[in-house]
Amino acid sequence: MTNEEIRKKIEKEVLSKIKPSEDEQKRVVEAVKKLIDLVKFHAEIKGVCIKPILVGSVAKGTYMKNPDVDIFMAFPVSMSREELERYGLEIGRAVLGGGEERYAEHPYVHGKFEGFEVDLVPCYALETTTELMSAVDRTPFHTEYVKKHLPNEKIDDVLLLKRFLKGLGIYGAEAEVQGFSGYLCELFIIKFGSFSNVIENCRRFRKGTKLSIDKIDERYYSRFTDPLIFIDPVDIKRNVASPVSLDNFLIFTYACERYYETPKLEFFYPKEKKMSREELDRKIKQRGTRIVAITTGKPNIVADNLFSQLRRAEKCIRNVLEENGFKPIRSKYFAENDIMLIFELECWEYSNAKKHHGPEYGKGNSESFIKKWKMSEKALSKPYIENGIWTVEISREYRTAEELLKRKLPELSLGKNIVEEVKKKYNIVGIENIPYEILAKFYEGQFRWEDC
Amino acid sequence: MTNEEIRKKIEKEVLSKIKPSEDEQKRVVEAVKKLIDLVKFHAEIKGVCIKPILVGSVAKGTYMKNPDVDIFMAFPVSMSREELERYGLEIGRAVLGGGEERYAEHPYVHGKFEGFEVDLVPCYALETTTELMSAVDRTPFHTEYVKKHLPNEKIDDVLLLKRFLKGLGIYGAEAEVQGFSGYLCELFIIKFGSFSNVIENCRRFRKGTKLSIDKIDERYYSRFTDPLIFIDPVDIKRNVASPVSLDNFLIFTYACERYYETPKLEFFYPKEKKMSREELDRKIKQRGTRIVAITTGKPNIVADNLFSQLRRAEKCIRNVLEENGFKPIRSKYFAENDIMLIFELECWEYSNAKKHHGPEYGKGNSESFIKKWKMSEKALSKPYIENGIWTVEISREYRTAEELLKRKLPELSLGKNIVEEVKKKYNIVGIENIPYEILAKFYEGQFRWEDC
Known part of the structure; x- marks a missing residue:
């Protein structure tokens, strides 16, 4: 088999493992529908006017098995931050029948719903990214962007890239991972067209690589010193790859090179090495x-x-x-x-004794050096001259x-x-x-x- | 007592310990006379014409108790080096009734004579120092110079300085000591006039001090980078203080300062510190x-x-x-x-494991680094990337x-x-x-x- 054929075979196998079944897809759609209805219902009871927005991988269709469902509750900008937080939590708890309060930039509610992990997150309803009030407010725009620019037939490529990065241990933008976000994966596929093209391009990447979907002015790159720069198409002042650490970026690059040369399933599913x-x-x-x-x-x-x-x-x-x-x-x-x-x-x-150098003979304050160390309990020798420098042996603070x-x-x-x-x-x-x-x-x- | 009085008292006590008695002085004179006669006698028997010259501290009167007697046997310059060495040793052995062959620049004979340690050293009879053939040939000129320029009443000052340096452990120009020669002590007294003046002047000395008896051109100093430079009055191209190491020079300087401030007998006769x-x-x-x-x-x-x-x-x-x-x-x-x-x-x-850094990722020959260390038995890890640098953990050669x-x-x-x-x-x-x-x-x- 050629490398090309091996890769096709591996990638087919990977997809069969990660793609949700039709049944699961149906269950997701239903759960989302119910959640949105419930959010609307509870908002109405409270007399607040909010628009539920499905965001994240479920909204974009780029989700793997057992996805998290992320629903944003867009409040009118006229509402105060305090009200938004209060109503957001109340409605979230009502929908999920309790749930757990979590905190990113806003407090939000996390819970289970029909077998899925669900986040209900309050945000402001904004028209453009220029009036962003917090980082979560950007998410609906990312969702819109991907829905518009990622053709349906490229969804598998996104899934492969996500699994590839999971296999490398560098999937996720959170501080624990310092890796590649799902949105960044989608942008990679939009940019390069397919998982194969990502592999073939990224294996040549070096520290300081600059990417964007549309051609942009150089000065937008020059704001960033990150090892990888991928300008956010919905917010040109933002580097989507800024969470990626240097070493994680290079692990990705190196993995692309190795996978290109010697494709194998282990890139996606590394063998668990149980050290006895x-x-x-x-x-x-x-x-x-x-x-x-x-x-x-x-x-x-x-x-x-x-x-x-x-x-x-x-x-x-x-x-x-x-x-x-x-x-x-x-x-x-x-x-x-x-x-x-x-x-x-x-x-x-280390030994207890260590050398401590003072001034050169006849320069600086030799006398105070000599006096200090002649008297000191820490001194293990009298001050002496070594290569013309006043020197003394003293006790180390930490052995x-x-x-x-x-x-x-x-x-x-x-x-x-x-x-x-x-x-x-x-x-x-x-x-x-x-x-x-x-x-x-x-x-x-x-x-x-x-x-x- | 003032410091001045204390010093006088100490120096009187030191002199009483080191000055040879009148009886000993007489014995030295007699021994020297006999030695010279014996040298002449044995030279005549061998039919060589040599001039015995008393040199060193005995010749100059600057000797302490139990002095070494140094007699040079000046051979005519017409004689070959081989003959000089052969006759020198033969006559030396005959005079001292055996003795021990030693070697500096020439071989010479060392032995005992009437209770004194004696060196009989062959050299060439020269008129001036410009035609020196070896370092020992300079000695008679040094002897002459001191005899001419050191007043008799300054001999005690020379003895005090020698004992002071002995007390510090830095008397002697030999490689074992790296200190001050007897000739250098005599020049110090000729230069500064007395032991007290040496102390008062030298305590202010710093690395790079330049001294000479007669005023000389700066360029003669600039040949030397020694910590102390004392131009030889009989050979302007020579630094008499060149054997003195930096630290020994500074020990001397520092001792002068301390003795000036707090005179005590221990400078001349340090207490033996027996550490139990x-x-x-x-x-x-x-x-x-x-x-x-x-x-x-x-x-x-x-x-x-x-x-x-x-x-x-x-x-x-x-x-x-x-x-x-x-x-x-x-x-x-x-x-x-x-x-x-x-x-x-x-x-x-140290640990067995140590880090070994290779090229920066993507620069230099990363591939050969990776290949080498993947195969190596010394490797304790696979090559990995740290802060963008290829790194591997390997076995240390010496723990x-x-x-x-x-x-x-x-x-x-x-x-x-x-x-x-x-x-x-x-x-x-x-x-x-x-x-x-x-x-x-x-x-x-x-x-x-x-x-x-």
């Missing part, structure tokens, strides 16, 4: 590293906020470890019941990475809510306190399609 | 360092050559330790029956300083004769294999006059 405990132990022994981990409570904040704070915390702790000579090799964060930040170190212990973190952690700017948790309680633990499942994830490879 | 074993053990524990030492055979070469090679070896090993992350705090060399180079480390162990030295030592340029010894046999040992006396010296302070 023995294998993991062997790996850890062979690496001969030491692990230091921080556990603290999980702050009760929305996921996007949590994960961007976790990223900040990880970077901040890496820096302080690095600055003190405990070079981290790998690091990752995990948010389950608690949060855990894990650092694998190249070096974990081990554990000591360093124990003392420094509460002062670090880890992200507001994580700092609060740390102030309440935190632990510095070693590898023996990390569950096997987390360690296995810690040592996962980056390219999921690779045999391991 | 318990004290040493406590010190080592408190420093929390690790020691790695190299022992190998002592090459049978002249001391100056040995110590300059040892210095080179120490520097070279420090560099390789440093480059591999095992930061040395202290290091020293010892030459007793064997030679030993000791390094005290700030860090001694510990011991491993590093074991593998690298034979390739290092340690100095010719040390390399030869290393090729024969060497050991990498830890602190438990270092004798207490050596360890105590290893942890000695730099300023011997300080209370410890």
Whole structure:
């Protein structure tokens, strides 16, 4: 078989797994119809005039099996923000028979309805994107745009691209993933015409790639320094790809190249590599590293906020470890019941004695240097001259990475809510306190399609 | 008492300890007379015409108790170098009844005569320093110069300066010491007039100090980059202070300053600080360092050559330790029956895994990087992308300083004769294999006059 034929076969198989059945499609349509009627009904009871709008992948027909149903409730712009939020929640709860209050830019209600996960989100009814009042207000315009520009026969291509990115672990614009949104997938297909064309084009992409559907002025690109720029056709001031991190962008590019060269099903459905405990132990022994981990409570904040704070915390702790000579090799964060930040170190212990250099002989304030260190309890030697520089040997503040973190952690700017948790309680633990499942994830490879 | 009075008292006490008694002076004069007669006698028997010249501190009267007697045997310039060496050794052996052959620039004979250590050194009889044939030929001119320019009443000042430098551990121009020669001490007194004046002037000295007896043209200084320059009055192209290392020069300067401020006998006669074993053990524990030492055979070469090679070896090993992350705090060399180079480390162990960075994604030869490390047995991970850079985790070549030295030592340029010894046999040992006396010296302070 040629690569072309192999790809066709694989993609057919993938579609058979992800496309909703006709029956499911029918059930979705019915559920949506009922939800819209219910929203209207409850709005009328409350005497508010709102327009329910089906948005997201269900509206666009680009949904996979078990889709989320997203319905926006467009309120008149004359209504105050407070009223919008209050009525939005009340109607949402009434429709879903309870549900759960969630929060993005507005509070909204999430619940189950006839087997589907449903979001009922209040927004303002706007005519154009120039008068946007919040990011959610843009969604109906995205939905309209895709419905208008994506031919029905290209829907399968969108589904393939979404599954491809899911397989790579980089589908989703949320802070936890830093990947490609569904809307971005649709724009890719509108731009390049098919999944195959996306693969063939994107494999050549490099940092700083600039894309748009319609030809636009260069200066609109120059606002952005993101690794990938895809100008939003409904809002030229926005980069749809801004959530995509550099490494995720390059993983995508590299995956396109590899899939182009050697297509295989594993790109869409990577084999779950279950590392046995023995294998993991062997790996850890062979690496001969030491692990230091921080556990603290999980702050009760929305996921996007949590994960961007976790990223900040990880970077901040890496820096302080690095600055003190405990070079981290790998690091990752995990948010389950608690949060855990894990650092694998190249070096974990230093002598107590370290050299401390003062001024050059005869320059600067040699006398105060000598006086200070002759008296100091931290001094392990008298000041002496080395290569013409006043030098003294002193006690190190932190001999081990554990000591360093124990003392420094509460002062670090880890992200507001994580700092609060740390102030309440935190632990510095070693590898023996990390569950096997987390360690296995810690040592996962980056390219999921690779045999391991 | 004023400082002035204290200094006078101390210096009087020092002189009473170092000045040879009248009886000893008489014995020296007699021994010299006999030696000269014997040299002449044996030369005559061999039929060579040589002129014995008393040189060094005995000739100049600037000697302390138990002086070495240095007699040069000036051969006619018409004689070949081979003949000079042969006759020189023969006559020397005959005079001293055996003796020991030593080697500086010429071979010469060292032995005992009437209780004194004696060197009998062949040289050429020259009229001026412009026709010097070797460094030893300069010595008689130095002797003449000092005899002419140093008033008798200044001899005590020379003795005080010599003892002061001995007390600091920086008396002697040999490679082992890298300090101040006796001739340099005499020039200091001729230049500044007295020991007190030397102290008062030198305490203000800084790196790059330029001195000469007679006013000389600036361009003669500019030949030298030594920390201290003292132009030789008998050979303007020579810096008498060139053997003085930067740190030894600054120790001298600093000692002058401290002695000026707080005179005490310890500058001349530092208290021997016997560190007890318990004290040493406590010190080592408190420093929390690790020691790695190299022992190998002592090459049978002249001391100056040995110590300059040892210095080179120490520097070279420090560099390789440093480059591999095992930061040395202290290091020293010892030459007793064997030679030993000791390094005290700030860090001694790393993980096996280390990061290895390749080209930036899409730049350079990413493909060969990926291919190489996917196949390599040294790889501990698949290649991955980090901050846009191809990265892989690989096995470190040397996890510990011991491993590093074991593998690298034979390739290092340690100095010719040390390399030869290393090729024969060497050991990498830890602190438990270092004798207490050596360890105590290893942890000695730099300023011997300080209370410890």
